[in-house]
Amino acid sequence: MRLEHTMKQAVIRRSVRKFAERRLVPAAVEMDRTGHFPRDIAEEMAMLQYFGLEIPAVYGGAGLDSISAAIAIEEISKANAAVGLCVSVHNSVAASPVYFFGNEEQRRRFLTPLARGEKIGTFCLTEPNAGSDASSLETNALREGKEYILNGNKIFVTNGGISGINLIFAKTKDVEKDTGFSVFIVESEREGLEKGPIEDLMGMRGNPVCPISFRDCRVPLENRLGDEGGGLKIALSTLCGGRLGIAAQAVGIAQASLEASIKYAKERRQFGKAIAGFGAIQDWLAEVGTRIEAGRLLIYRACDLKERGINYTKESAMAKVYASEIAVDATRIGVQIHGGYGYTKAYPIERFYRDAKVCEIYEGTSEVQRMVIARGLLSG
Numbered sequence: 001m002r003l004e005h006t007m008k009q010a011v012i013r014r015s016v017r018k019f020a021e022r023r024l025v026p027a028a029v030e031m032d033r034t035g036h037f038p039r040d041i042a043e044e045m046a047m048l049q050y051f052g053l054e055i056p057a058v059y060g061g062a063g064l065d066s067i068s069a070a071i072a073i074e075e076i077s078k079a080n081a082a083v084g085l086c087v088s089v090h091n092s093v094a095a096s097p098v099y100f101f102g103n104e105e106q107r108r109r110f111l112t113p114l115a116r117g118e119k120i121g122t123f124c125l126t127e128p129n130a131g132s133d134a135s136s137l138e139t140n141a142l143r144e145g146k147e148y149i150l151n152g153n154k155i156f157v158t159n160g161g162i163s164g165i166n167l168i169f170a171k172t173k174d175v176e177k178d179t180g181f182s183v184f185i186v187e188s189e190r191e192g193l194e195k196g197p198i199e200d201l202m203g204m205r206g207n208p209v210c211p212i213s214f215r216d217c218r219v220p221l222e223n224r225l226g227d228e229g230g231g232l233k234i235a236l237s238t239l240c241g242g243r244l245g246i247a248a249q250a251v252g253i254a255q256a257s258l259e260a261s262i263k264y265a266k267e268r269r270q271f272g273k274a275i276a277g278f279g280a281i282q283d284w285l286a287e288v289g290t291r292i293e294a295g296r297l298l299i300y301r302a303c304d305l306k307e308r309g310i311n312y313t314k315e316s317a318m319a320k321v322y323a324s325e326i327a328v329d330a331t332r333i334g335v336q337i338h339g340g341y342g343y344t345k346a347y348p349i350e351r352f353y354r355d356a357k358v359c360e361i362y363e364g365t366s367e368v369q370r371m372v373i374a375r376g377l378l379s380g
């Protein structure tokens with residue numbers, strides 16, 4: 001595995017950073033305050049192919065390798081974590097499964113508008129009674145002729161408020177928990193699909209996360225992704241890639257926090273000198289800087305395995321748990337370095353702290369990631 005970026009990856013980092021600093025940093029405060037996701041930003045990102053990072057050009061994507069996609073998500077998240085979340089979820093757990101599990105017709109109808117950013121995607125697994133234990137989901141898809149009739153409630157749907165295409169996990173059999181659910185591609189305008197109010201979140205407030213419910217929502221057979229009963233396989237494989245997106249997002253937030261802390265430590269003077277001159281502050285910076293580099297390498301290692309078609313379940317869980325915990329620690333330390341000002345909205349560090357926390361929760365909590373890692377270690 002190469003430890004340096006290729007020329008193309010370095011160019012991607014530079015170009016995404018340039019866009020993110022120009023467009024996403026200035027929008028972050030307002031998005032956090034209002035919870036509004038600006039349409040013009042989504043349109044500009046669509047032009048730049050950020051909604052089809054790893055999707056082949058033939059379906060309207062940028063056809064990037066996994067490390068390049070991680071770099072793009074990191075840079076976007078560093079500038080604006082709520083937008084990073086949108087891009088990560090859209091690419092890793094909405095567009096990607098349609099590419100991998102969809103037939104040609106589904107790729108043409110659903111993947112191409114996703115990759116072009118004409119439609120924003122969601123991944124709807126979680127329900128009020130089904131979180132870490134996704135197999136206990138209750139949303140039902142009853143087959144009737146050439147249709148399925150969906151009933152149930154999905155919660156915490158990232159991108160829900162702006163989505164056009166939704167991947168819905170629903171029970172298609174009552175027996176055998178493990179094989180009893182399937183995935184449906186459901187357009188937002190379909191009758192019987194209803195979006196609830198946007199969640200009042202602690203962080204990532206610029207992302208329109210909301211519940212989506214189904215009341216006798218009729219979905220044609222052609223909208224089922226993969227085999228009937230194949231939902232678990234799709235969920236596990238998709239979340240494996242999704243973890244890398246969340247890990248990249250977490251590293252982006254941690255890097256933003258480190259840079260803000262370095263800047264502040266150089267500016268803030270106490271006891272007649274910049275606080276950057278104090279050993280205690282330097283220790284914090286050294287620890288965070290080192291752990292960010294380690295987190296990146298874990299992500300790139302998992303990406304490399306993915307690119308070579310080798311099972312990367314354990315490695316993606318390692319990258320996710322490690323990176324999300326750095327993001328939380330880096331932002332907590334960042335607030336500490338900012339002192340009392342860090343606890344106000346005068347500096348972005350308090351937002352970074354709020355944004356970071358959820359990385360330890362979604363797409364599998366840290367406890368679940370450790371279970372996946374332990375399973376991998378014990379079976380090796």
Ligand SMILES: Cc1cc2nc3c(=O)[nH]c(=O)nc-3n(C[C@H](O)[C@H](O)[C@H](O)COP(=O)(O)OP(=O)(O)OC[C@H]3O[C@@H](n4cnc5c(N)ncnc54)[C@H](O)[C@@H]3O)c2cc1C
Binds near residue numbers: 123130133158201365
């Ligand atoms: C902002 C946000 C966006 C989200 N976006 C999406 C989305 O787009 N799509 C989607 O499907 N979901 C989404 N989620 C849901 C998220 O994936 C779940 O919240 C997460 O999987 C945890 O489920 P839960 O909240 O039901 O917690 P629970 O499963 O109830 O867990 C509660 C606690 O118990 C622990 N726990 C549970 N089981 C075990 C166990 N076996 N061993 C040890 N500890 C255990 C957990 O780690 C956690 O600490 C989102 C959540 C948030 C907050």
